[in-house]
Amino acid sequence: MHEEMFLTDAQADGLATFQNQRVHHGQFQNAIARITNFHRSGTRAYAPGIMTFVGETGAGKSSVVENFCSMANSGDSHSCVLSIIIPQSCTIKNLASRILYALGDPCASMGTRESMERRIAMLADHASVSMLIFDEFQHLTNKGSQARRYDTADWLKTQLEILHRPVLFVGLPEVNDIFMVNPQLETRRRGRIELHPFDPSTKDGAKELLMLFHFLNQELPLPDPSSSVLKSNEVMLRLARSCKGLIGYITKVIYRSVEIALLSNSPTLTEQHLTVALSELKEASDELDTKAARPLQSKRKQTVGRVISRQKKGLQDEPF
Numbered sequence: 001m002h003e004e005m006f007l008t009d010a011q012a013d014g015l016a017t018f019q020n021q022r023v024h025h026g027q028f029q030n031a032i033a034r035i036t037n038f039h040r041s042g043t044r045a046y047a048p049g050i051m052t053f054v055g056e057t058g059a060g061k062s063s064v065v066e067n068f069c070s071m072a073n074s075g076d077s078h079s080c081v082l083s084i085i086i087p088q089s090c091t092i093k094n095l096a097s098r099i100l101y102a103l104g105d106p107c108a109s110m111g112t113r114e115s116m117e118r119r120i121a122m123l124a125d126h127a128s129v130s131m132l133i134f135d136e137f138q139h140l141t142n143k144g145s146q147a148r149r150y151d152t153a154d155w156l157k158t159q160l161e162i163l164h165r166p167v168l169f170v171g172l173p174e175v176n177d178i179f180m181v182n183p184q185l186e187t188r189r190r191g192r193i194e195l196h197p198f199d200p201s202t203k204d205g206a207k208e209l210l211m212l213f214h215f216l217n218q219e220l221p222l223p224d225p226s227s228s229v230l231k232s233n234e235v236m237l238r239l240a241r242s243c244k245g246l247i248g249y250i251t252k253v254i255y256r257s258v259e260i261a262l263l264s265n266s267p268t269l270t271e272q273h274l275t276v277a278l279s280e281l282k283e284a285s286d287e288l289d290t291k292a293a294r295p296l297q298s299k300r301k302q303t304v305g306r307v308i309s310r311q312k313k314g315l316q317d318e319p320f
Contacts, residue, residue: 004263005263005264007259007262007263011221011262011263014221014262015221015255015258015259015262017219017221018216018219018220018221018255018258019255021215021216021219022063022067023212023215023216023247023251025208025211025212025247026208027060027195027196028060028063028064028067030193031053031064031193031195032064032067032068032071034051034191034193035051035053035064035068035168035193036068036071036072038051038166038168038190038191039068039072039081039130039131039166041166042131042165042166042190043079043130043131043165043166045166046164047160047161047164047188048164048165048166048167048190049160049166049167049188049189049190050160050166050167050168050169050185050188050189050190051166051167051168051169051189051190051191051192051193052168052169052170052175052176052189052191052192052193053065053168053169053170053193053194053195054170054171054172054173054175054176054192054193054194054195055172055173055194055195055196056172056173056195056197056246057172057246057248058243058244058246058247058248058249059195059196059197059246059247059248060195060247060248061170061171061195062135062248063248064195065083065133065135065170068081069081069083069133072130072131078128079128079129079130080127080128080129080130081129081130081131081132081133082099082102082103082124082127082129082131082132082133083102083132083133083135084098084099084102084132084133084134084135085098085135085136086098086134086135086136086137086139086140087136087139088139089139090139090140090152091148091152092113092151092152092155093113093116095140095152095155096113096116096117096120097109097116099120099132100116100119100120100123103119103120103123103124103127103129104123104127105119105123117159117162120159120163121162121163124163124165129165130165130166131165131166131167131168132163132165132166132167132168133167133168133170134167134168134169134170135170135171136170136171137169137170137171137175137178138171138172138173138174138175138177139171140152140153140178141174141175141177141178141181142174142177146181149178149181150181150182152178153178153181153182153185154182154184156178156185157182157184157185157188160188166190173194197244197245197246197247198240198245198246198247199245200237200238200240200241200245201241205245206233206237209236209237209240209245210233210236210237212247213230213231213236214230214231216230216251216254217230217231220258220268220269221258221262222258222261222262222266222267222268222269223267223268224267224268225268225269226268227267227268228268228269229268229269229270229271229273229274230254230269232271235271235274239253239274239278242278252281253274253277253278253281254274254277256277256280256281257269257273257274257276257277257278258273259277260273260276260277261273
């Protein structure tokens with residue numbers, strides 16, 4: 001059994017700094033700009049409405065939301081953006097309780113639905129909330145009866161009218177189902193944002209990915225980034241294809257591979273480090289289309305990683 005080593009304080013600091021970097025690629029910047037504009041115009045509008053922000057798991061939605069909230073809630077602004085994560089099988093009262101908890105209500109789960117609604121309006125004014133974000137919003141649309149989902153959508157519509165604040169629905173593409181359940185919400189939708197996976201098979205997609213890898217290599221917390229595998233266009237583009245172009249999965253593999261490199265006191269990042277990282281993360285990558293080509297090992301390195309892919313004919317392992 002492999003015995004895990006310990007990072008030194010300096011290594012841990014370097015890895016944390018590397019992981020905390022936000023790569024502001026084109027889609028990231030466009031999403032930030034659109035949400036910011038929706039927020040700024042919505043605070044001035046009588047009926048600010050809704051915007052939806054969707055993408056597959058690993059597309060980078062959480063990074064966008066975190067970055068936007070950090071910017072919006074910093075500086076001299078007296079208003080705040082409130083972000084609420086919706087749990088699975090969420091009822092209207094559960095949702096009201098979540099909002100109250102985020103607003104700092106010490107008795108967030110207590111009271112009738114009507115009293116909770118009054119407290120939401122009062123506390124939102126008191127806290128100068130300028131925008132609400134509902135993350136993992138698909139949890140309101142993919143469970144429960146049609147009637148229950150309609151009631152939830154109708155309650156949200158009523159809250160929009162009471163609170164007069166812009167609202168962002170964030171989640172998987174199923175978020176859009178709420179507008180089919182209650183078409184009246186559609187009239188209040190002011191825009192849609194969707195994060196798409198990178199496409200390394202296109203010239204523009206490959207170019208943006210390579211710029212991303214170049215940026216990460218500049219921040220690499222290793223002694224010799226000049227010989228890093230992040231500079232190998234062929235290897236990294238094939239890794240991107242194996243991760244379906246989803247930035248969350250790509251960076252997860254890279255972050256773990258850098259940790260492995262630090263633990264082995266390697267001067268740089270190698271293909272072997274990527275191989276080991278992807279092998280360890282195969283469960284997280286279980287839903288990815290790993291049938292895509294993977295970076296080839298050089299003749300000097302014979303280590304072969306294994307990843308799991310769901311195929312129509314069963315699970316198959318393929319080399320990294």
